[in-house]
Amino acid sequence: MTLxxxxxxxxxxxxxxxxxxxxxxxxxxxxxxxxxTVNFDDPTTYHFYFGDESGKPGTILTFFPxxxxxxxxxxxxxxxxxxxxxxxASVGFWIERxxxxxxxxxxxVLRFEDERVIAFKDxxxxxxxxxxxxxxxxxxxxxxxxxxxxxxxxxxHSVTLWxxxxxxxxxxLTQTLGxxxxxxxxxxxxxxxxxxxxxxxxxxxxxxxxWRGTSGAGTIHHVAFRAPDEAAQMEARAQLALLAYTVxxxxxxxxxxxxxxxxxxxxxxxIATDGPGFxxxxxxxxxxxxxxxxxWMESRRFEIEALLPNIHAPLELHGPNA
Ligand code: ZN
Numbered sequence: 001m002t003l004x005x006x007x008x009x010x011x012x013x014x015x016x017x018x019x020x021x022x023x024x025x026x027x028x029x030x031x032x033x034x035x036x037t038v039n040f041d042d043p044t045t046y047h048f049y050f051g052d053e054s055g056k057p058g059t060i061l062t063f064f065p066x067x068x069x070x071x072x073x074x075x076x077x078x079x080x081x082x083x084x085x086x087x088x089a090s091v092g093f094w095i096e097r098x099x100x101x102x103x104x105x106x107x108x109v110l111r112f113e114d115e116r117v118i119a120f121k122d123x124x125x126x127x128x129x130x131x132x133x134x135x136x137x138x139x140x141x142x143x144x145x146x147x148x149x150x151x152x153x154x155x156x157h158s159v160t161l162w163x164x165x166x167x168x169x170x171x172x173l174t175q176t177l178g179x180x181x182x183x184x185x186x187x188x189x190x191x192x193x194x195x196x197x198x199x200x201x202x203x204x205x206x207x208x209x210x211w212r213g214t215s216g217a218g219t220i221h222h223v224a225f226r227a228p229d230e231a232a233q234m235e236a237r238a239q240l241a242l243l244a245y246t247v248x249x250x251x252x253x254x255x256x257x258x259x260x261x262x263x264x265x266x267x268x269x270x271i272a273t274d275g276p277g278f279x280x281x282x283x284x285x286x287x288x289x290x291x292x293x294x295x296w297m298e299s300r301r302f303e304i305e306a307l308l309p310n311i312h313a314p315l316e317l318h319g320p321n322a
Contacts, residue, residue, distance in 0.1 A: 011156060079220040
């Protein structure tokens with residue numbers, strides 16, 4: 001049994017300053033802030049969700065911005081890089097934009113012969129890539145940011161895990177999560193599911209002997225995979241339990257339901273349902289504008305708002321010098 005439609009649901013990372021995080025992802029990169037909520041386990045801190053217009057599964061990068069978070073260290077046993085999909089014709093636009101916003105980046109390199117990759121880091125050292133490939137056309141970007149629609153980011157392209165040994169994780173991806181090995185280049189093994197387009201790709205990079213990663217600002221907290229519904233999620237849970245994985249009970253994250261487990265290399269994996277999605281508690285046109293808290297926290301809203309750091313809308317519409 002494998003998940004019938006797998007692929008990436010979202011990637012969640014740790015940041016430090018919430019305003020800089022918002023400015024970078026909603027401003028510089030032009031993603032839509034689709035949900036401004038709190039960390040359900042610590043409501044004195046935010047949880048930001050960035051994505052396309054509606055925050056479809058496969059477009060979402062979320063952050064826990066912890067103002068005093070110490071910087072983590074990238075290393076083995078971690079998901080390390082979040083790559084976003086862009087169209088090949090957008091490479092020049094993005095290079096110009098990164099220069100204008102004073103983001104240091106590496107000159108584009110070719111990967112797997114047909115992908116042009118621009119790599120850079122955010123202010124916490126989080127490793128981000130823009131991957132230019134024609135398959136980005138199959139996804140849509142958020143038209144409401146300061147980035148022209150034709151150049152907008154088309155969702156998450158892939159996530160890269162660094163592993164001391166790649167085989168056990170590869171087996172989990174292929175035998176349980178519905179992926180297939182599609183390509184190899186040097187130390188990178190590419191797994192994909194579905195149409196193999198943006199949001200369906202996991203790259204395993206084998207880094208034997210590399211130091212272990214440590215959690216903190218600039219590192220990925222977990223990677224979530226898609227389950228079309230709760231029945232599929234429960235089937236996956238049963239399958240994982242049979243393979244002796246310790247899987248959490250289902251948790252209600254308001255916008256989806258989640259289960260969590262650690263894959264053999266040590267990365268925290270989640271399986272999240274596609275629904276109900278981000279319009280469950282506010283209309284599509286107003287996503288991300290107001291602070292949302294789960295119903296069971298509403299009675300404490302005043303206190304929660306008082307404890308959260310102040311933030312303002314990102315500067316995307318006027319550019320960095322406005
Ligand atoms: Zn998650």
